[in-house]
Amino acid sequence: MKFIEATIYVLLLALAVSFSLAPQVDKRVLIASDDHNAEYPTTKGLYKIKEIVERETGGALKVVVRHSAQLGSEKETIELTQMGIIDINRVSCSPMASFSPNMGVFSLPYIFRDSGHEWKVLDGAIGRELGRELERVGMVTLAYYDSGARSFYNKRRPINKPSDLEGLKIRVQKNPVMIDLVNGLGASATPMAFEEVYSAIQTGVIDGAENNPPSYVTTGHYEVAKYYSLDEHTRIPEIVLFSKKVWDRLPESEREIVARAARVSQDYQIELWKAKEEAGMKAVREAGNKVNVPDKQPFIDAVQPIYDKYAADLGGLIKRIQAVK
Numbered sequence: 001m002k003f004i005e006a007t008i009y010v011l012l013l014a015l016a017v018s019f020s021l022a023p024q025v026d027k028r029v030l031i032a033s034d035d036h037n038a039e040y041p042t043t044k045g046l047y048k049i050k051e052i053v054e055r056e057t058g059g060a061l062k063v064v065v066r067h068s069a070q071l072g073s074e075k076e077t078i079e080l081t082q083m084g085i086i087d088i089n090r091v092s093c094s095p096m097a098s099f100s101p102n103m104g105v106f107s108l109p110y111i112f113r114d115s116g117h118e119w120k121v122l123d124g125a126i127g128r129e130l131g132r133e134l135e136r137v138g139m140v141t142l143a144y145y146d147s148g149a150r151s152f153y154n155k156r157r158p159i160n161k162p163s164d165l166e167g168l169k170i171r172v173q174k175n176p177v178m179i180d181l182v183n184g185l186g187a188s189a190t191p192m193a194f195e196e197v198y199s200a201i202q203t204g205v206i207d208g209a210e211n212n213p214p215s216y217v218t219t220g221h222y223e224v225a226k227y228y229s230l231d232e233h234t235r236i237p238e239i240v241l242f243s244k245k246v247w248d249r250l251p252e253s254e255r256e257i258v259a260r261a262a263r264v265s266q267d268y269q270i271e272l273w274k275a276k277e278e279a280g281m282k283a284v285r286e287a288g289n290k291v292n293v294p295d296k297q298p299f300i301d302a303v304q305p306i307y308d309k310y311a312a313d314l315g316g317l318i319k320r321i322q323a324v325k
């Protein structure tokens with residue numbers, strides 16, 4: 001039933017979007033999607049792409065940004081991108097693991113030592129390789145964006161050590177690694193679309209979730225889950241994708257413009273991100289939320305079984321990432 005509902009949803013959305021594009025069937029208008037609001041750094045990155053593409057093509061190619069999950073949850077928008085209905089899509093690399101398993105390596109806890117290590121990997125051979133692999137599933141990688149570190153928040157208690165998570169229902173993104181991570185730490189993982197989390201916490205369906213400070217604040221989750229425990233278990237990058245179906249039909253000159261615009265937007269997004277992270281933490285503290293910074297080592301020890309579980313599939317990549325200095 002769920003599958004049928006999801007299929008009908010995707011078809012209806014496909015129809016709706018195609019009709020809204022009816023006069024531009026030759027794709028002179030590119031639809032760009034993001035699940036955050038217009039002010040969030042990732043969405044602003046898409047607006048930067050729009051600005052450059054429209055300027056450099058002299059308006060021949062237009063970009064319409066649909067933010068705030070107007071086109072559906074991340075999983076749905078990824079499917080619409082494969083179909084060529086969404087042209088440019090900014091999502092987290094986390095749900096991408098269900099489409100291209102190697103992407104799951106970015107969701108492994110503490111895989112990156114810090115932000116510097118993360119960007120060396122993303123900007124280097126591994127980032128390029130994993131990005132290119134997405135072409136097999138119908139998407140061209142244009143850029144990675146910053147998403148900082150994700151930490152737990154909940155409405156019950158501060159998490160100082162892994163055992164404090166026991167018995168808590170924690171929402172996760174739809175990604176097998178995230179489910180294993182949260183269950184492995186003793187909580188009960190509840191996969192759910194981002195847009196449903198606020199009311200699920202409010203009504204007590206779940207106790208909390210996990211995310212970076214800007215997401216914790218812009219979604220309002222910080223109003224309903226007051227304990228924020230900065231264990232920083234993952235650093236999952238954001239990714240900007242282009243539908244391969246559409247890409248293959250784009251003239252080479254326009255592909256170059258789009259690719260260059262995305263590269264410029266990456267630097268811009270990273271700059272915005274730093275300020276947004278600081279502003280996010282400031283807002284959390286000003287709201288009187290309880291923030292704690294647990295010792296990370298017990299968390300690092302507790303997640304080792306996940307590395308054993310994924311060693312067969314991701315072991316080579318894990319070693320290569322760890323070797324990046």
Ligand code: GTR
Nearest residue numbers: 035091092147173194211215
């Ligand atoms: C955020 C990310 C969103 C979405 C969200 C989630 O950090 O920017 O696109 O993936 O996390 O938890 O679903």
